[in-house]
Amino acid sequence: MDSAELTELIRVARGLSPANAWIRNAAVLNVYTGEVSEAHVVVSGKRIAYVGDRDPMVDERTVVLDAAGQTLVPGYFEPHAHSCLMYNPQTFAAYSVARGTTAVLQDNMPFFLNLEQTEMERVFEVLSRLPVKSYWWCRLDPQMGNSDEMKKFTPDRIRRTMDHPSVLQAGELTGWKMLFDLDPGMVERVAIARASGKRIETHNPGASIHTLNVMAAGGATACHESISAEDVWARVRLGYYAALRHSSIRPDLPHLIRGLLDTGFTAWDRLMFTTDGASPFFLSAGTLDLCVSIAIEQGLPPAAAYRMASLNPAIYYGLDADLGGIAPGRIADILFLEDLRHPTPRRVMVDGHIVAEDGQLTVPQPSVDWAALGVRSLAVTDRAVKPDWFDVQAGPDGNVPVIELRNAVITRLVEEPLPVQDGRVVLADCPGCLYAAVIDRMGAWGTTAVLRGFGDFDAVASSHALTGDFVVVGRNQTEMARALQRVIEIGGGICLRNQGDCVFEMAMPMFQTMSLEPMDALMDAARRFDEQMRAFGYAHEDPVYTLLFLSATHLPAVRLTERGLYEVKTDRVLAPARSLS
Structure with a gap:
């Protein structure tokens, strides 16, 4: 004022x-x-x-x-949003504010990786004009084992981003093990974040007390990865704030609230709610209003539930003189x-x-010219996609690497003999097994394996991958090529094919991960995709996240990366990527 x-x-x-x-x-x-x-x-x-x-x-x-x-x-305060999952920050804001969320802290990752610093700051400025108060967090690692992307996380750029008034915290630290192992670059970036006087959020699912201690000593002040009441207790006892999550891959809130009440938890002032980047079909039931409703239904006193949705995040981010x-x-x-x-x-x-x-909004939302902000389709290969890009080779011992889905995003590796012809795996007589590939956006390389537990269908291709490359899964390599070719033609998105037909298609021309469509249209489309995938045998929480995280090296156990089939825990390449040139 x-x-x-x-x-x-x-x-x-x-x-x-x-x-x-x-x-x-x-x-x-x-x-x-x-x-x-x-x-x-x-x-x-x-x-x-x-x-x-x-x-x-x-x-x-x-x-x-x-x-x-x-x-x-x-008004409700969302402390941990990924507003780039099919929807974009504008469409997410319009839907959220109509359901009571008046402040949102969101991930800067897609803008940090794909824009220059001044362009990203321009995005921050333009989005500050929306009805929702838009705040941001500053990533300190690229969430993937990509050396070229890591080069963008320079000390000067981290310092400038942390100094921006719209940036309230650093994180989430998906690369937390770099800090744990005293990687000099990560230590420097965290030190810059600490010197800014702002918060640092870590990403530690299933972490031990020892790990949580080390992260807190390093500066972590919050974690949204609690999956049990015991996890929440452990974090709060060490001085963390904990955001209780209710999302499409972790709908944890009901059992977290019940578990905390059953164990006599009283430190509700250290807790918040988050939807953590839920898919559009999941958000049709609500955002933070749904979280408050669930908490009350599970027995939490209403006043405590509303504090968790409003005052607690405002206090945590030092904004309670203005908000909450x-x-x-x-x-x-x-x-x-x-x-x-x-x-x-x-x-x-x-x-x-x-x-x-x-x-429903009763005032016009300010228009956002995304193209003028530099947010458009990324450059991709102009080569014709070939079915043999998705070949899977047997190992020297005759065994084939098979990625098994344990849930929507966690995998394990098994090696087993599968039918092989001319050195190539043939899946015609292997029910439940699909070819899976991550293909370089420019068509230079590809990494392949067999995937089990994703259903049984001809082909799905998506540009919505953490690395910015293409993910293609299916049992028919010709249809896989057609699906990927279509994704390239529409400027990014998802294409699902079966028995010679395209049974689902969605364009996502904003960095190949976000649509320009309003939220109601996206909810309908995402619901249709989810229903179609379940009809094909997908049995986990969210197929979009499975595709998104097949290349994510911050999650166990094996991933498809630019280096090849990669085992996260051992940092080993089990089978190298191959050139597609």
């Missing part, structure tokens, strides 16, 4: 100037004390000037909102609920103005 705004805020609080908005007769949740009481909420500009029983000064410009029979709660509560001086991000048992808002106020009613 400048001095003029501050002066007016104080005048409205004193009743000396007319309010911009007056919310009357509402029941107001005080997230600081847990009380609910009837009060007037008076707004000056975009901030709350007064909460109490006194009528404000009004004039003909004052917007008077009678909220009798409704309950007011603060309905109190004087705070920004007027206010949700109008039927009651505390119904967290999806009937009406949403952002910066003192109503922006959504009954799940």
Whole structure:
């Protein structure tokens, strides 16, 4: 605020100037004390000037909102979003704000890897004009074993990104083992993040107390990877905040809340909620409003659930003087609920103005010219895709590497004899086994293996891979080539083929991972893809994430990478990538 705004805020609080908005007769949740009481909420500009029983000064410009029979709660704060999973930051923001999420902290990875620093900062600036308050985290590693991508994470660029006012934390540290093993580059980057005075989030699923201690000593202040109540206890005991996740690959929230309640947990002020980049079909049930609802259904007192969705993340990121509560001086991000048992808002106020009613935006969203920001389809090969790109070779001992899916993203490796003809694996008589490949975006190399547990169909090709390359899976190599060729033609996306037909297609021209379509269209498309994959035998949580993470070297146990078939724990290449030139 400048001095003029501050002066007016104080005048409205004193009743000396007319309010911009007056919310009357509402029941107001005080997230600081847990009380609910009837009060007037008076707004000056975009901030709350007064909460109490006194009528404000009004004039003909004052917007008077009678909220009798409704309950007011603060806007929700999403502390860990990947707003680049089919949807893009604009479409995610439009959907989220209509369901009550008024602040979002999101991943900068696709913009960091594909744009220059000034271009990325321009994206931050443009997205700050959306109804949702857009904040960012700064990646310190590329989440993949790619040496060229690692070169982009220079100390100077990390320092400049961490200094940006929209950046609230470093992380998530998917490359946490680099810090654990005292890799000099990672130690320097974490030291820069610590010197910025901002938060550091780590990524430690299944970590031991010893590992969590080391990460906390290194500067980690939060982790969203708890999959049991014991995991939450371990993190909070070491001073972490823990974001409880409810996402399409880890819908953990119900059993986490039940487990914490059963074990007598009381440190709810150290916890937050997150949807952690859920697929569009999963978000159709809600975002943080769904998390609040689940927590209450599992027995958490409503006041604690609403604090986890609003005040706790605001405190964690040092923003509670502005966000997280309905109190004087705070920004007027206010949700109008039927009651505390119904967290999806009937009406949403952002910066003192109503922006959504009954799940729909009521104000036009600022347009984003993504192409002008440099966000477009990436350069790809212009070569014709060949079926033999997907050949899998048997090993010298006659065994074939088979990747087995243990869940949507965790794999294990088995080696077994499979039918081989002229040195090439033939899967015609191997039910449940598919060819799997990661193909270089420019067509220079490919890494292949056999994949089991993904279903039984002819071909799916996707450009939505962590490495920015293509992932292709199927039992028919000719159809696999056609599917990949189609993905290239549409500028990136997903193509699913079976029995000679394209049974699903989605274009994602923004860095080959994001669509321009609105969220309702994406939800419908993602649901159709999920249903089609399940009809083909996919039995895990989320097929999009399986494709996304086949090349992710931060997860066990084996991955398809530019180096070849890679065993994460041992850092070994089990079978090299081969040239496609």
